[in-house]
Amino acid sequence: MAEKRKVCLSGSGLTKVFGLGRQKTVAVDHVDFNFYEGEIISIVGESGSGKTTLAKMLLGLLNPTEGEIYFQGKKRDIGTHKKKKEYWKSIQAIFQDPFSSYNIFHKIDEVLLDCIYMRVGRKIPYATKLEMMTKACSFVNLKFEELTNKYPFELSGGQMQRLMIARVFLLMPRILLADEPTSMIDACSRATILDMLMQLRNEIGMTIIFITHDIGLAYYVSDSVYIMEHGNIVEHGSADEVILNPKEAYTQRLINDVPKIYEEWDLSTV
Ligand SMILES: Nc1ncnc2c1ncn2[C@@H]1O[C@H](COP(=O)(O)OP(=O)(O)OP(=O)(O)O)[C@@H](O)[C@H]1O
Numbered sequence: 001m002a003e004k005r006k007v008c009l010s011g012s013g014l015t016k017v018f019g020l021g022r023q024k025t026v027a028v029d030h031v032d033f034n035f036y037e038g039e040i041i042s043i044v045g046e047s048g049s050g051k052t053t054l055a056k057m058l059l060g061l062l063n064p065t066e067g068e069i070y071f072q073g074k075k076r077d078i079g080t081h082k083k084k085k086e087y088w089k090s091i092q093a094i095f096q097d098p099f100s101s102y103n104i105f106h107k108i109d110e111v112l113l114d115c116i117y118m119r120v121g122r123k124i125p126y127a128t129k130l131e132m133m134t135k136a137c138s139f140v141n142l143k144f145e146e147l148t149n150k151y152p153f154e155l156s157g158g159q160m161q162r163l164m165i166a167r168v169f170l171l172m173p174r175i176l177l178a179d180e181p182t183s184m185i186d187a188c189s190r191a192t193i194l195d196m197l198m199q200l201r202n203e204i205g206m207t208i209i210f211i212t213h214d215i216g217l218a219y220y221v222s223d224s225v226y227i228m229e230h231g232n233i234v235e236h237g238s239a240d241e242v243i244l245n246p247k248e249a250y251t252q253r254l255i256n257d258v259p260k261i262y263e264e265w266d267l268s269t270v
């Protein structure tokens with residue numbers, strides 16, 4: 001039975017150039033990609049390879065210098081504030097630095113209520129709002145009673161990242177972009193969070209785009225993998241194709257950089 005996969009987000013010749021003349025940086029250089037609905041996609045590359053810049057263009061936070069983004073088959077149009085707000089109902093992000101994701105003057109209740117307002121509007125009874133907030137917090141193993149009336153900066157880094165996922169749970173976007181979402185979390189909570197995200201994909205078919213340096217993580221979580229080097233996509237395909245049979249020396253190098261805990265350390269080369 002051939003399942004027809006629907007492209008939900010794609011790019012054609014997508015380019016971002018920062019600065020002018022000798023200061024010029026081509027952060028993303030004519031990249032093409034097709035992300036399918038319900039897929040988990042990883043974008044892997046070294047620091048400075050253009051991953052976050054690409055993510056910001058996908059989110060509509062940066063304008064491409066050249067090229068096009070297609071959303072659900074049509075050229076994306078976010079020309080007005082209203083259209084942008086509508087687009088953000090479909091695509092949301094979790095960023096590397098959870099501190100930058102919150103307005104520090106807003107209490108956690110407001111952070112969560114804003115998500116509810118964005119998705120279902122304001123005209124619902126407080127009891128329903130409370131129920132939604134409690135459910136979202138328990139999805140990420142947080143207790144709403146312990147968070148109410150607090151500010152995001154009163155949480156630990158890991159709790160803050162889980163709060164970000166609670167927001168995703170309330171917003172239920174079709175596409176989630178996660179830029180190194182687990183960087184501040186210990187290995188155990190990290191696995192839990194990855195499982196939470198995978199659960200969202202399995203239950204509601206959310207498309208998840210992971211951005212990471214960690215090719216091991218990419219292999220563990222994703223269906224497709226895109227490898228970025230100096231703003232270019234140098235290799236892409238299924239996780240098995242790309243990681244088990246890399247064609248590019250750069251991909252091979254990223255794989256070799258993964259520390260192998262079962263190998264004894266050779267201190268003589270240090
Ligand atoms: N606002 C900006 N102005 C000028 N140059 C920028 C800007 N943002 C990014 N760059 C440059 O674009 C290139 C790509 O940066 P980007 O942040 O996309 O990399 P990255 O792959 O996300 O790296 P990391 O893994 O370290 O997060 C870098 O050379 C960076 O210095």
Ligand SMILES: [Mg+2]
Pocket residue numbers: 051052053179
């Ligand atoms: Mg980055």
